[in-house]
Amino acid sequence: MNRHASVDFHCDVLWKLLEQGNLSFADDQTGQLDVTFTRLRQSGAIFQAFAIYISEKMEKSMTPILQSIDLFHRKVLVTPGIRFVKTAEDIQRIQTSGEVGAMLSLEGADGLQGNLGMLRILYELGVRAIGLTWNQANWGADGVMEPRQGGLTGKGFAFVEECNRLGILLDVSHLSERSFWDMADRSVKPLIASHSNAKGVCDHPRNLSDDQIRALIDMDGMIGITFVPQFVVRGKSAAVADIIRHIEHVCELGGEKHIMFGSDFDGIDTYVEGLSNPGELSNLHEALLKQYAEDQVASFFHRNANRFLLNNLPS
Template identity: 45%
Template sequence: MRWIDGHCDVLSKMWRDPQYRSFYAQGSPLDSSYHCLCEADVAMQVFAVWTPESVPRQQRLAVALKEIDFFYEEVVRDGSRVFLVTDGGQMDECGHGRIGALLLLEGADALHGDLANLRLFHRLGVRQMGLTWNFANEVADGIYEERGGGLTRFGRQVIMEMKRLGMILDVSHLSDRGFWEVIEETGLPILASHSNCRAVCAHKRNLGDEQIEALIQRQGLIGVTFVPEFVHHCAAEATIDQVLRHVEHICALGGADHLFFGSDFDGFANKLPGLESYSRLPQLVEALSKRYGDDLVRKWGWENGKQFYQRHLSP
């Protein structure tokens, strides 16, 4: 059963520590190594380009460019096993012995307040961007920013340029006010790549019911994630069954055609039992199939994401 994973942090791990520059190695310490993805039949993987808060602001562009270099040198290489996806027409090529790879810029900090850098990232293959990580930047406030601001004037310019370039906007990590200001924008494909349901687990990184319903109305996607803190109020007690509670809640809100998964693998340390890496995905598939049947699991694992990216990815 082919699968799309809406979010992983392989590239920032590669930047932080040379031991993770081992995407193709047997026994790689990466959660989302090539062999783990193959074991799970992941046909397309979204690779985040993320610069941590610890990086001085003036160096974030350089770090993001370094991570993109790792993407091409360590992951894509000659394109024979993993290939860059920039066009919706390429979705049919994913999973037939080759894994499609989409580049996501997670947080606009690396733009350094300059639209020329957004165009630079687009030319390097980035087709999706989240406006913030958890905190404020030149574009908007993140979800952990106490003042809860929305888009800045520059942020609105960024959105207009994303529309012109045909990019996809990711609202995970964005402040609530920023979320609603983005929803008001027309002509912009929107998804939440790795966020769960606040009604099930009241973590501020999760989405409220009205936000989920708004994404459904906008024909967006909601990526159920495996981060224990976002799955259950007591992270140490999070289980696969509780991941299914988020699936159930999104479906109850009318989101069965808008649900996919964004693991956030390689972006967090403490794992759910049975979902320690993508090699363990078959256990989640089995649990989903028992409760919902194979047809719905295919929809959530592959078809919803495939249709979204086919519609919205621009060459």
């Protein structure tokens, strides 16, 4: 396997493809996409999660969600060297095939409007991870920026139970803290934070408290260290060294085997210095090797996430 093999649990390229129909994932020539197949190959990527994000200006229905899935098929899966990941067996195949695994996730379940039938349809269409909210409240829960900071609704609890039954990973990254604990209490499967950092290093609402990080570790969940500059450091430009501080903090809490990455590429317009697209992941890799053993860095980059996916995706 490529020494720099990498897994990224969050990018928003589908959102850009939805809003700008002229863009090409296979070979973007406009410079408007962070994540392209060429750059994934350059980075040694073996897995990329593609988030379905429906912006606030679009209707909160299944229509833009289904349009995003259509784009995933027409613009991503048609690319030679990409494999649709829906099962643990798909993860096993990409270990030896040299393909890049592509998994669908949903960032904010507003469009389901509380209808679990729509959730089951999304499962059949290959969606394998869902964050119940974006930043605000919806039918299922309060998001991290909702002023009242409430928890899950009755429909939200039913959603958690159905995701557990189906085998859809539950993503806590945008939940309010009370919603996080409600989901942690109700879920019988481990949770992920696809793109969140440590609040103990950078005090931002979108980051996780030490108690939340410990809870994810205790349930054998995963924390996707993200490259969103304002989640990395406050008050100055973000550098690769600042990302490493978050990794160190999670390790100090016992989370060495629970770290992965969730870049948020194509969902951001400012970048950590030297980390503006997948092709620059080598900068982070080299910096980590100055502080950690090669096996540890490989765990951060792909082994931890691979283990989690093998254990938690449906067969």
